[in-house]
Amino acid sequence: MKKLIERRAGLAALLNSMLEAAKNENRAFTEEESKKFDETEAEIKQLDATIKAEERAKGITQFKAPDPEPRLSSSHRKSLKRELLPTS
16 A cells, blocks of 8 residues: 555646646646646546555454453352342
């Protein structure tokens, strides 16, 4: 997952640099830049979906079921009954 996150960060930096270049030159994207921006944004969304799926899968696979309630032996049950039941 680390490589996916690093790839995403690089793509996000690319988008930011493209935006800054157009802004600094006081212009709109060229047709080629617009296409590259859209493709890069789509890849980021795909990476996001994959990263989220990995996180969900990790949560599922790392889930540890709670231990079942301990069972009392018959002698302990009898002892508890004697303690809890009123004596006549």
